[in-house]
Every structure is written in structure tokens, then in C-alpha cells.
Amino acid sequence: MYQFTLKTQIKGFDTFLEFAQAESLQASDLILTNEFIYEPFIKPAGVPCHILFQEKYGAGEPNDQMIDAIHADIPDGIERIIAVGGGTVIDIAKVLTFGGTWKAEELFTGRTVPEKCRRLTVLPTTCGTGSEVTNVTICELKSLQTKKGLALDAMYADEAVLIPELVRTLPYKFFATSSIDAMIHAVESFLSPKAIALSSTFSEKAIEMIVSGYRYVITHGAAHWTDKAAEFLTASNFAGIAFGYAGCAAVHALSYPLGGKYHIPHGEANQLMFAAVIRRYREKQPDGRLNALEALLGRVLETAPDQALDALYALMEQILQRKPLSAYGITEDEFPQFADSVIEGQQRLLNNNYTELTREDMIGIYRACNVI
Ligand SMILES: NC(=O)c1ccc[n+]([C@@H]2O[C@H](COP(=O)([O-])OP(=O)(O)OC[C@H]3O[C@@H](n4cnc5c(N)ncnc54)[C@H](O)[C@@H]3O)[C@@H](O)[C@H]2O)c1
Ligand SMILES: [Fe+2]
Structure with a gap:
């Protein structure tokens, strides 16, 4: 039901x-x-x-x-x-x-x-x-x-x-962080075990619109993102409808200590975590809903499904470049503490994970975010 x-x-x-x-x-x-x-x-x-x-x-x-x-x-x-x-x-x-x-x-x-x-x-x-x-x-x-x-x-x-x-008055940096956030809402809600056909339709459309907008920005130059402001606003709204139903998950959960302690803007902190979380999902459970995401991204990014996630990371990187966590002053000895605070405080999000992540998985994800 x-x-x-x-x-x-x-x-x-x-x-x-x-x-x-x-x-x-x-x-x-x-x-x-x-x-x-x-x-x-x-x-x-x-x-x-x-x-x-x-x-x-x-x-x-x-x-x-x-x-x-x-x-x-x-x-x-x-x-x-x-x-x-x-x-x-x-x-x-x-x-x-x-x-x-x-x-x-x-x-x-x-x-x-x-x-x-x-x-x-x-x-x-x-x-x-x-x-x-x-x-x-x-x-x-x-x-x-x-x-x-x-x-x-x-x-x-x-x-x-x-x-x-x-x-349209939003500076490029916040266009980048906020639209990346919308992309991650769309992907996390698509992968969520709570997703249904209706919510996935909103996730899919948001992914398509953001990918198409990003390609336009890359082709025409950063200042031209405003040409697509209406499309990005709609895509963000669709992604909100999708995750409002199916929820966000580990990418958001693991980013919260970075936002809370180091005041890294929300979308930027999510971008830091995104590829490492999805890679860990893929290692742990290569078959499942992730394949539907790969097929969708393959179609949208015009690439083979097994290359599609890498193509998505590369596209997002062109919009907002990641830095290693160490560049923000975050040290490796904080990772166990971060993982504990996520397990303690973010169960609302972790319940929507594509596959379960252990404390060791989370520490491994934070470590992976130090290698760019
Ligand atoms: N409630 C939810 O469902 C939900 C979902 C995702 C994120 N969030 C939260 O939202 C916050 C991040 O929001 P955000 O990414 O929209 O950024 P933001 O609201 O923090 O804005 C980023 C910067 O852009 C400025 N700004 C905003 N609009 C502008 C405009 N039109 N022109 C010029 N400057 C403008 C802001 O003053 C700020 O300096 C975080 O606290 C995050 O946790 C909430
Ligand atoms: Fe978010």
C-alpha cells in the first residue's frame, strides 16, 4: 500500500x-x-x-x-x-x-x-x-x-x-552547490527503498533536467547558467517532491558532520561524499536498483550503463570541483567520531540507504574522500 x-x-x-x-x-x-x-x-x-x-x-x-x-x-x-x-x-x-x-x-x-x-x-x-x-x-x-x-x-x-x-541573482558558487544538492536529492530518492513509480518519475525528470542544464553551462560558460534558471528551479522542485516522499540517505547523513563542525555549505558537503558513497554501494550490492540508475544515466549521458556513474561524477566535478577533506582542515582521526555521530543521530536518513553501511564502511567512505 x-x-x-x-x-x-x-x-x-x-x-x-x-x-x-x-x-x-x-x-x-x-x-x-x-x-x-x-x-x-x-x-x-x-x-x-x-x-x-x-x-x-x-x-x-x-x-x-x-x-x-x-x-x-x-x-x-x-x-x-x-x-x-x-x-x-x-x-x-x-x-x-x-x-x-x-x-x-x-x-x-x-x-x-x-x-x-x-x-x-x-x-x-x-x-x-x-x-x-x-x-x-x-x-x-x-x-x-x-x-x-x-x-x-x-x-x-x-x-x-x-x-x-x-x-537569477544567485552567484555561480551557490548555483553550483544548490543544484548539486538537487541532483543528489534526485539520486538518493531514486535509490531509496521507499521509492515508488510516482516518486521515481520526479527523480528521473530532475536528473534529466539537471544533466541537460549542466551540459548547457559547460558548453556556454558558467555565467550562462542563468539562461536555465527556470529549468533548474523546476528540477529542484521535482527533486524535492521525490525525496519528500522517498527520502534522502547516506550521502546527506555522512555530510552532516562536515556541515555542522566545519560549516561547509550543504550542497558542497554532499558533493564531497557523493561519489564515495555510491561507489561503496556498488561494491557491496552491484545488482539491484542501482542498475536502474545506471541505465537511466546511460540514456541521459549517452554512455554505456557501466560507465554512466563515472560520467555523472565527472559532469558534477565540472560544475563544482571537489577538494580532499584535509583541505578543509579535517583530520583522519575525526572519521570514527563522524561515523559514530552519523549512526547516533542520522537514522532517519540511514533507513533509506540503498544497502546497509557499517561503521567501517562509513570510515572507509570518509577516507576515500581524502583521495581526489
Ligand atoms: N528542508 C529541506 O528539505 C532541505 C533540503 C536540502 C537542504 N536544506 C538546507 O538548506 C540549506 C542550504 O540552502 P541553499 O543551498 O539553498 O543555500 P542558502 O540558503 O544557505 O544560500 C546560499 C547563499 O546564497 C545566498 N542567496 C540565496 N539566494 C540568493 C539569490 N537569489 N541571490 C543572491 N544570493 C542568494 C544566501 O544568502 C547564502 O549566502 C542548508 O542549511 C541545508 O541543510 C534543507
Ligand atoms: Fe540536501
Whole structure:
């Protein structure tokens, strides 16, 4: 038995102005965004909403202190949160829909189960997380030095609004990290034991679109990625729908200590882990769903199925070059600790692995990531 429900209503506009005119924004709406998005897109629309800038509360991806400080600044009477930003802004906005008194650390460690009291509208400005259609939010817990995901159905956005012009200002580096994240969502959800034909259709389409977009970028030059902004935004959304159902797995799980302790951006940390995890899967279980992935990639990359994974790694490397873990200051003696923290804290993801990975497998994967 399966049930596939898309809980979020999805809308598309060409511009923020069209969205603002169609939606009649209110004083009871709070927009969480960044100033560099507000100035060119939101300010000219003259909206009456309360505005908060995420970067005023700290740099980088969400952490518990940042979330608590933003939460404390929500004025009374706010009925809807509108997130206009990347995964960082969106993931923070998701927990701001909760009422009552709570601290982020209590939420993310499951000590408080909150209740939704505000609606959520999400306008993604990166092309990677798919967070606009998932029930997941991810936060660095300062005390634990790792990232932790929280999945609650109350965190599905009521509406996701796709507006390509919002994505075009993204610097190449974050186009690369976020689109790589989307590619990995598509692959991990395709390989997940929870995948069904419906979710795989979204994974497959996302893989096809991202591969085709990457080939365009490689042919026309990095600056031209914006020509394909609408396609990358759609692909990211499809990958979000796919992993929102079938889940992500070991690539994400093993990347969390890198994000939590070394603040490597999410998509970049995933890219570091990706090839090594899939290679380990292939060694341990060469026959299975992985063959369907190889066949799909062979078709899309016009190569023999048994060469297709290597062709995919090479393509991704052309978009975002990997560095050895040692280049980030990570030392080999940390690998057992990383593996233990993954086993302890990331079972939600590990349950979706293509094949089981032991502690030794995980340490071996981290070691392999030092050899480029
Ligand atoms: N909830 C989920 O389902 C889910 C899935 C994947 C990732 N995530 C989380 O999302 C976060 C990463 O999100 P991301 O990859 O979207 O990056 P991000 O939101 O951290 O943004 C990356 C950088 O780009 C800037 N930026 C964003 N949009 C811009 C624009 N249009 N123009 C100029 N600059 C812009 C941001 O300010 C930031 O400096 C991580 O915390 C990760 O854990 C969540
Ligand atoms: Fe991700």
C-alpha cells in the first residue's frame, strides 16, 4: 500500500511583482528574506508586510541560536510567514510557524512537539533544496557540533511559489552547490527503498533536467547558467517532491558532520561524499536498483550503463570541483567520531540507504574522500 500526497499548493509567476499583485499581501504577513533580495524585488512592490532580514541574525546556514533570536523578534499578530530565500531562510521559516514558547534545540532534539499556528508561503531563491515542498527542516545544533533534520507534517508549506527571476541573482558558487544538492536529492530518492513509480518519475525528470542544464553551462560558460534558471528551479522542485516522499540517505547523513563542525555549505558537503558513497554501494550490492540508475544515466549521458556513474561524477566535478577533506582542515582521526555521530543521530536518513553501511564502511567512505 502507498499514498502519495502533495500537501503544498504549487504556483508559478514570472516576477515577484506579479505574485504580490495576485496575492494581496497583508500587514499580518511576515516576510523573512535577505536584504539583497528585498531591495531589487520586494521593496519596489511596496508590500505592507513586516520584514525581517535573516543575515542580521548571523551568517551561514541555520543554527539554533539564529532561530531563537529570529523567533524572539516576531511581532504579535503575525498570521503567515512568507519565506523568500534559499534553504537557510526557508528552513528557519518552517519552525517560525510554530506557536507557544520553545527553543530550537528542544524542537530539533524532539523534546518539544510544537503546534503550527501560522500559515507558510515559500518562494525559493536557490535551485537546490526543494524545501518548499518537503516537511523537513535542518539546523546546526551548536552544542552537538552537527546538523540535525526534523521532519514533521506540520512543516509542509501551504504554498510554494516558483519565480525564476528570484533565482537569477544567485552567484555561480551557490548555483553550483544548490543544484548539486538537487541532483543528489534526485539520486538518493531514486535509490531509496521507499521509492515508488510516482516518486521515481520526479527523480528521473530532475536528473534529466539537471544533466541537460549542466551540459548547457559547460558548453556556454558558467555565467550562462542563468539562461536555465527556470529549468533548474523546476528540477529542484521535482527533486524535492521525490525525496519528500522517498527520502534522502547516506550521502546527506555522512555530510552532516562536515556541515555542522566545519560549516561547509550543504550542497558542497554532499558533493564531497557523493561519489564515495555510491561507489561503496556498488561494491557491496552491484545488482539491484542501482542498475536502474545506471541505465537511466546511460540514456541521459549517452554512455554505456557501466560507465554512466563515472560520467555523472565527472559532469558534477565540472560544475563544482571537489577538494580532499584535509583541505578543509579535517583530520583522519575525526572519521570514527563522524561515523559514530552519523549512526547516533542520522537514522532517519540511514533507513533509506540503498544497502546497509557499517561503521567501517562509513570510515572507509570518509577516507576515500581524502583521495581526489
Ligand atoms: N528542508 C529541506 O528539505 C532541505 C533540503 C536540502 C537542504 N536544506 C538546507 O538548506 C540549506 C542550504 O540552502 P541553499 O543551498 O539553498 O543555500 P542558502 O540558503 O544557505 O544560500 C546560499 C547563499 O546564497 C545566498 N542567496 C540565496 N539566494 C540568493 C539569490 N537569489 N541571490 C543572491 N544570493 C542568494 C544566501 O544568502 C547564502 O549566502 C542548508 O542549511 C541545508 O541543510 C534543507
Ligand atoms: Fe540536501
